[in-house]
Amino acid sequence: MTLRGGWFATGVAATALVLTPGTAFADKGGNNAQGSGKAQTSGGQGGGAIDSLVTFSGSTGGGGKARTGNVRPVGDWDPPACWYEPRTVDQFGKYVEDTYNETVNYPGQHSYAKTAVGQFRDKYKDGEYKDYNKDVADEGNWWVAVRDEDRWMEPEAQICDEQPFWVENGDDPGVPNAVTPQVLAELAYNRLQLPETEVTLAPEANTKVNLPTWAWLDEATFKEVDVTAELNAGGLNIQATTTAKPVSLKLEPGTTDAETYPASGECVINDDGSIGEPYAKGKADETPPCGLRYLRSSGDGTFKLQATVTWEISWTGTGGAGGDLPNGTFGADQEITVQEIQSVNR
Known part of the structure; x- marks a missing residue:
């Protein structure tokens, strides 16, 4: 800016x-x-x-x-x-x-x-x-x-x-x-740079029709960020720190022929700061706490999965001032190939 x-x-x-x-x-x-x-x-x-x-x-x-x-x-x-x-x-x-x-x-x-x-x-x-x-x-x-x-x-x-x-x-x-400190906090809001949201998927880029796809974000790479704005001029010496905390992940499959888990597509953050749950062997028949299921093939192309994180934003400043600012979002698209399950009849 x-x-x-x-x-x-x-x-x-x-x-x-x-x-x-x-x-x-x-x-x-x-x-x-x-x-x-x-x-x-x-x-x-x-x-x-x-x-x-x-x-x-x-x-x-x-x-x-x-x-x-x-x-x-x-x-x-x-x-x-x-x-x-x-x-x-x-x-x-x-x-x-x-x-x-x-x-x-x-x-x-x-x-x-x-x-x-x-x-x-x-x-x-x-x-x-x-x-x-x-x-x-x-x-x-x-x-x-x-x-x-x-x-x-x-x-x-x-x-x-x-x-x-x-x-x-x-x-x-x-x-x-x-x-004022609040104006500085609002200016710092405009400077927040959030990490790109690339969720881990299982299966990864290729999945099958009607097969649940697990999605998750690891806590280690998904944490709070903050920006501090300061002004020392004309007799003023004030500052404010604006902090963004991730609170949920929204999955949009890129097609109406799909289901999300949960049904809202909104995966809340876990107690440890992560979102969703990593897939593990033996869970193929389970419903993922965060994920999706495609109901048709992507054909020769791909579906554009959009993963958007909602961030809760607050601030503190000089003189004990502080409060909440409007939530913010930041997301990214991921190309997903969905294939038909091939079966052999005897």
């Missing part, structure tokens, strides 16, 4: 955002957004874009050979597409001055953009505010909008349309999506 600034969010100012050249706002050192350890998200785009100062660590993917993917929220909930973060007087002033200088000096820049950025600068330097409030720098911070780059064209990313505003120390910013 990369992040895009939203300071010139509406009207004439949006033209300036698109047309101005690149402005590096935050330290880009070590901004690998994937892998273990801390990772600072980075927009990496021009046009006055600003990086979020939120950092992530934990199960963000890219740290090993196992295939992973993003959690998908259940229902219509999504993590925030935009939010507000604090900036010091010096940080804010430097950003505005850099954007202004690059805009007015950029060859071929449209006068419309120059006017918009100039008006924006005048407001905070010589207009409504004086020199970015440097005379009261110790008394508060500027709060600014930041957007998720992957979603910045979505309507949800446009709701953070407040221009930078001053907040005195200890005061509530008074806007939705002002960064």
Whole structure:
């Protein structure tokens, strides 16, 4: 997830955002957004874009050979597409001055953009505010909008349309999506990388019509994952850890001509953290606690078995805050060949 600034969010100012050249706002050192350890998200785009100062660590993917993917929220909930973060007087002033200088000096820049950025600068330097409030720098911070780059064209990313505003120390910013431990937890939710769900089957890739196929997931490779989001900026030092715990496995055979065990296709997690039960010799006539039975052949092709794990997601954060977030899912497809049982009549 990369992040895009939203300071010139509406009207004439949006033209300036698109047309101005690149402005590096935050330290880009070590901004690998994937892998273990801390990772600072980075927009990496021009046009006055600003990086979020939120950092992530934990199960963000890219740290090993196992295939992973993003959690998908259940229902219509999504993590925030935009939010507000604090900036010091010096940080804010430097950003505005850099954007202004690059805009007015950029060859071929449209006068419309120059006017918009100039008006924006005048407001905070010589207009409504004086020199970015440097005379009261110790008394508060500027709060600014930041957007998720992957979603910045979505309507949800446009709701953070407040221009930078001053907040005195200890005061509530008074806007939705002002960064808090819960907002950090929701951003960490979007960074969770879950292990690909490849269930063990018996028989494996080839099975027979009307023959029960056992399915299971081993506890050793199927465990909790978590991501921690932190923000230390503008007088704030807060963090939140979002944890995903596997709770069930959903089997979808890839054809209506099949039965699942149990009938719902939802295999719950066992006390030891595993799902299902490994097949053992002598169980051929038993009904598996987790599995399926195909009622017809796949012919010359295969059936696409979809195995999806549901993850229960919760968070804890600074000051003892915490709670639950919407469940998430992540799954994968497996190709299954189903053959007719051959019999010999005498």
